[in-house]
Amino acid sequence: MIEREHEIHSHPNFEEYQEFIASHPNYEGLYYDRNKSGRINWVVAGKSPKGHIRQRWWDDKCRELGIPLRKGCYAHVARLIHPTGLHVCQCCGEARSIFYEYPTKSTALLLNMILGTEIDSDSDSDRVECTIKDIIEGWCDTREKELKLANAFGLPAPDDRKHLVNLVYKHLVAMDSRRFSPGVMSNPPDRYDGFHSYGLCCRTKFDKGRQVENMQTYGQDRRAYEDWSDGDYNLANRLMGEFRKQPPMRCPGCGRIAKMSADHIGPISLGFCHSKNFAPMCGRCNSSKNNRFTKSDVDKLLRIEADGQQVISWHSKYIWDTLKYTIKDDRDAKFASSVMAKCHQNVLNILALIYRKTGPEFLSIYLHPEFSLIDYRFDNVDLMNLDKLEIIATPIDSKNKRNNQERYQRIAFESLDDFLKKKNRKTQFLIDENSAELDEIVECVNACKYDLADKRLKCLIEKVCDSILVKCNLDRANEIEFDTDI
Ligand SMILES: [Zn+2]
Ligand SMILES: [Zn+2]
Known part of the structure; x- marks a missing residue:
């Protein structure tokens, strides 16, 4: 089980949580090291030498707090010393109470x-x-x-x-x-904070061994969507956290009383910005809606655009502009979702291939490390009236700034590698590593002609989007059901 968890990719919130805990004074002296890519080695085997080092720390903590050394004492300590009482799940990135x-x-x-x-x-x-x-x-x-x-x-x-x-x-x-x-089972001294990496939210899914393959890649595409989209991801992520803090309410989608999650009005899996344009929705409605928007979402997006806000990322602007005024009802919206999802998957495939051939320098021009410089708090949070939300921005101190920027860039490129590794995608990729158009872009990059490379990349994306649209229109005319699975 431990081995398998190692292979699984962490939600960015979990990585942030790990850094927070490891640098917190409550864990001072508790041993950890980092792997090649700079990540904290969170898990050690209890019986290994490193495990013994950690165990001694937990023993000392028990003595310091006057807790007798017996079964369950470490778990007790883990709950006592936890600085927030909220554990972040490695899989879904949601925070849950440890109590x-x-x-x-x-x-x-x-x-x-x-x-x-x-x-x-x-x-x-x-x-x-x-x-x-x-x-x-x-x-x-x-x-x-x-x-x-x-x-x-x-x-x-x-x-x-x-x-x-x-x-x-x-x-x-x-x-x-x-x-x-x-919200999470205790597991000291193996895990650094003394808790399983998975909250009970995801533990059960994992234990049942249900779709292990899917669980392993869960969240991984999502990272590529987020990091390669435009939009202030820091603001968006903070606001998503704000949703989690709110008490349960009636879900506007299905009417049941539940904790709300933040639904992107323009789904990031379709190439929309990871920005603050959210609507409240229960977890179940949110995941069933996943890769799709409705006619009413499209209307909202057009209104936001008319207000002068960017809703679509640079790489998906062409297909969105082509489709947006053709959407007359929910069926059209579903069709557009299906086309945009396929285009976006192809975009990420192209970016991943360029990364493989040229490294990170050129592609960095599409990233936004500047959004790591500011932190946000909120006032007047009312999920049903988010336009009244007050956003309070504060600059992050310089050491955290650099760490955040480095982490963001590293994860962005890792997410491209992960994207290529995923097998059995439904979406067909129109460009592969042997494509001549791809080579032309690579040549420009190698000659440091980034402007030209950028132009060619955008041309290639348009061409690919056009082919996908033609094929999807044909399928639709032949009444082949379009699906939104990717
Ligand atoms: Zn979870
Ligand atoms: Zn619902």
Whole structure:
């Protein structure tokens, strides 16, 4: 299991989390080293020499905190010293509480019965995806409901809502501690922070061995989409994190009460910018929508464009401009999604081949390391009224600046390599490593004529997009169903 996890690629949020934890004073003296590409070696085998070094550190920590050395003591320490209480999942990049705060299905049913909440309890796993505190706080929005809540559990009703929620949580735990699970299982001393790299969100998918192949490449294409798109990725990523912090609400897609995730109005898998234009959507709706937009999304994108904002990345502008005014209904939108997804896959294939033949210098002109220079906070976060959002920008200090920029560039190029490695894609690539057009671009790059290389690359992309569009139009005329799988 450990070996397999090593091979799997990490979500960028997880890498950020690793750096944060390893440099945090709470872990001072806990041993780690880095691999060739500069990444922290997060996992060591418990019985190896490095494992013993870590184990001694955990033993010392137990003594320092006055915790007797017995089974489960490291896990206890791992929870005590964790600086935020939130662990980031290596696979999906989402943050989850390390504490026993996620209701089991039976607890969710109990709350639905007592309070009339509408917690979704029919998911795959035996846990609910939101913490009990989020659920109750989201539901309990009036004094009347506060009183009902206190009454239901025979508790006093303090004015402070957070305090009340804590009382209810403690009461439920006292009734039966098995009512809750943590967001991640503990695993010291193998993992640096003492927790499994996968949250329970993705652990179950992984354990079942279901589509192991897919899981291994999960997130990997996504990185290529993000890093090679235009748009302020730092702002976009911070705002996505903001969605995760909000209490559950009614999903505008399906109507169930759930934690919202950020849905790109223009999907990045179709070549749109990784920017702040999000709509709230539950995880399930979001993943079923994945590589597609609707007529109403297209209308929104056209409005944003009319406002003077860039919505499409440089590499997909041609096909978007060709298609955008032809989309009259959802069926047209699905067709355009399918065409754009195929074009975008071909673009990434071309970029990856150029990278393989010429290295990073030329392609760096399409990256945006400057977006690593600023950090963002938000005020007035209301997921249903994101246009009222206040964005507060602060510059990042110079050491982190350089680290962030280097990490961003490294990951961007790794993601191209990973893109080429993925087998069994549905999309057909029109350009391969022997293509004469590709060689012409490579020649320009080798002669350091980057302007000309840029021009030829854009010409090649247009040509490829035209061929894809012709083929898709033919298929459509012949009533061959267009799919959006890529
Ligand atoms: Zn996960
Ligand atoms: Zn939904």
